Amino acid sequence: MGARPVILVEEARREHCHKCDVRQKSVCRAIDDAGLAKLSAAAVIVDVKKGETFMMEGDPAIDFFNVTHGTVKLFKLMHDGRQQVVGFAGAGYLLGLAVSKAYASSAIAIEPVRMCRFSRTKLRTLMDDFPRLEALLLEIACDELAAAQEQMLLLGRKSAQERLASFLVSWGAITNPCAHGDRVALPMTRGEIADYLGLTIETVSRTFSKFKAEKRIQTLSNDEVILLDRAWLENLAEGAMASPSLA
Amino acid sequence: MGARPVILVEEARREHCHKCDVRQKSVCRAIDDAGLAKLSAAAVIVDVKKGETFMMEGDPAIDFFNVTHGTVKLFKLMHDGRQQVVGFAGAGYLLGLAVSKAYASSAIAIEPVRMCRFSRTKLRTLMDDFPRLEALLLEIACDELAAAQEQMLLLGRKSAQERLASFLVSWGAITNPCAHGDRVALPMTRGEIADYLGLTIETVSRTFSKFKAEKRIQTLSNDEVILLDRAWLENLAEGAMASPSLA
DNA sequence: CGGCGCGTTGAAATCACTCAAGGCACGTGG
DNA sequence: CCACGTGCCTTGAGTGATTTCAACGCGCCG
Incomplete structure (x- = not known):
């Protein structure tokens, strides 16, 4: 339940999205080459060390994260320590969707992780500029919902x-x-x-x-x-x- | 695994959305009074008898359903008959979200049910006319994802x-x-x-x-x-x- | 009245859990 | 270089919560 030790590697620069090798696997594919400058400006590259928790269930959902390297564990805890892992997120995976106002789960890096961080407001701006982004987010959320239902079948039966x-x-x-x-x-x-x-x-x-x-x-x-x-x-x-x- | 016995009660008429008593609880609240005529034109009122399955896991996702009366059971089946219920949907609940191309779960009426049916294409048109609708759908999908994660905790731990x-x-x-x-x-x-x-x-x-x-x-x-x-x-x-x- | 769907309850079985011991790999320090 | 500690994994033995199997009760309806 400590702080959120997100280490900033470099301020967002124009162009870093151009070289991104997971763009086509991630939400960012909704934005065409012409829009990459805007995307780069909105994204902040962030590194998280193995073992660091950078998202806490219940915290206000300020940021979204797009994983570019490494693996993240998404989990929920009960008061007595029982843990349920709700997913593992690798490169291309978008974190922070399960959200109303607060994060629905916590996230910890189980390997050294690099991500792009988007503030909620900047994401909103991007969605206004690139309507395809909003549509793709909806599609991703629906796919995750389907995966979650498959996991319910696994856990229940x-x-x-x-x-x-x-x-x-x-x-x-x-x-x-x-x-x-x-x-x-x-x-x-x-x-x-x-x-x-x-x-x-x-x-x-x-x-x-x-x-x-x-x-x-x-x-x-x-x-x-x-x-x-x-x-x-x-x-x-x-x-x-x-x-x-x-x- | 039979046909989908959806009984059409009445063709969509202008104005039926005006009197709808679950509008404020459902996705339809994204559409203001001025847009209700368009909404009414896109929605088809459908009645389903208790015990009838009207959505099959794996079928192409052609329609979305918005429940106005009654309760629906959403479930998945394994080959040997094991069943996992992934949710119960009452008035105001939108069915068909868990979708990429095919429905992720089946749906059966466990009470007499009345719903508004929207074809995928008409929903798309509505989203273009009312951008708030798309945003609300995303919000709903995220809330459902959070609920699904809570259910994973229940089932797993x-x-x-x-x-x-x-x-x-x-x-x-x-x-x-x-x-x-x-x-x-x-x-x-x-x-x-x-x-x-x-x-x-x-x-x-x-x-x-x-x-x-x-x-x-x-x-x-x-x-x-x-x-x-x-x-x-x-x-x-x-x-x-x-x-x-x-x- | 009899059959059927649904729910309850008891007794026995079982799958996964708990508790416990030990192994292996790795890193640290003597 | 080796002893030691630690984290993670494996394996065994016994336990237990839930399932399975079975019987019965109840309300409904033809």
């Missing part, structure tokens, strides 16, 4: 194995958007995966071990796995093997 | 008792927006509550019985309860009584 399989497949798809790279990086800890899937760390670990023993995955290290049998994992994730399972 | 307490309090707040009416109508069955809370019907029933025995609630019938001890329920919902509980 799936078994531990189905949850981990779902996570590996969908996180793999997010981080390897094109091409079926079966190597998946896991910057988060087992405990964070557990808090995302509504399980305990021990159950997550045991399920990893089970998948390994069954040759469904291979672990290169604690934070990198290879999906050896993606089709099997996808079927499991969808609940296709509920009763007549193949051990 | 709360006990059965905490889940039911959360549900009673929040559903009560939705249906009795102003004033602390402690009488809460429950148009959904125990099974539907269970599928919303990620529990079984038996656990829901047992937890109702426990709350009754402890005089936290009183049941007038299966579909109407009185919250006798709202403060206690709210505390429980937040997890404030995790260890040092008062039986």
Whole structure:
């Protein structure tokens, strides 16, 4: 519940958006080349160190953040310390949407993170200048809502194995958007995966071990796995093997 | 998985939006009195009988629906029949937001329901005519996202008792927006509550019985309860009584 | 009257949790 | 270079909250 240690790397300069390599993956794609100067002027580049919390649930929602490097964990806490991770945000992800007046969740960097920060008012100005931006924000919010509903299904109705399989497949798809790279990086800890899937760390670990023993995955290290049998994992994730399972 | 038996009651007429008693609670409040004729022209009033499914997960998202009377259940299904209810929608609620191209969830009327139907294209036209509408849609989507994250916390980390307490309090707040009416109508069955809370019907029933025995609630019938001890329920919902509980 | 949908309650089973011990990798300091 | 501490992960054993299985009650309706 401390301060928000956002470190300013450089004041916004014209042109930094031109070289941005995640623009086409992010909200910023709503703004054409001609508008990049305005975009650059509105965005402030910010670095956050691993382990730093830069957004607190309940705080007034002043800023939006667009992740350009690294991974962020979005989470909610209960009074007694129980934690629910509501999402992991990698490059191209926009933070701060779940908002009425206050942030709906907290955010912490689980790797060194670089982001573009937009104040609410500057974002409003940008939306007035570029109507496509507002439309794209709506589209993004709707997609997130759909993802949230998928996660509700996972949390409410799936078994531990189905949850981990779902996570590996969908996180793999997010981080390897094109091409079926079966190597998946896991910057988060087992405990964070557990808090995302509504399980305990021990159950997550045991399920990893089970998948390994069954040759469904291979672990290169604690934070990198290879999906050896993606089709099997996808079927499991969808609940296709509920009763007549193949051990 | 059948057809979509939407029954058309009357063709859209000018003026029907003028008399609408849920306008101020719904998206339609973005449109001022001067624009009501256009709104009326875009909306088609539709009645759906109890038990009819009028939106299917995965179907192309052609229409949006604004509920004016009755209650709708939004849900997702797994191949083996497991169901997760992702929300209940009463008067004023907009359906169809969780959308990229296809609906993210199915919708069924659990009471006789009346709605205004907007085609995607007509909604687009309305948004162009009334920019406030697009802004309000974004706001609504963000609020829903925040609610979805709250539900993730419930599903991932709360006990059965905490889940039911959360549900009673929040559903009560939705249906009795102003004033602390402690009488809460429950148009959904125990099974539907269970599928919303990620529990079984038996656990829901047992937890109702426990709350009754402890005089936290009183049941007038299966579909109407009185919250006798709202403060206690709210505390429980937040997890404030995790260890040092008062039986 | 009988059937059906819905809800309640009891008893037994189970999946995931809790508690506990130990391993491994990494960094720090002697 | 090695001892040590720490954080993270793994594994085992026992427990427990919730589920599963089963029976029953109740109201409604044909």
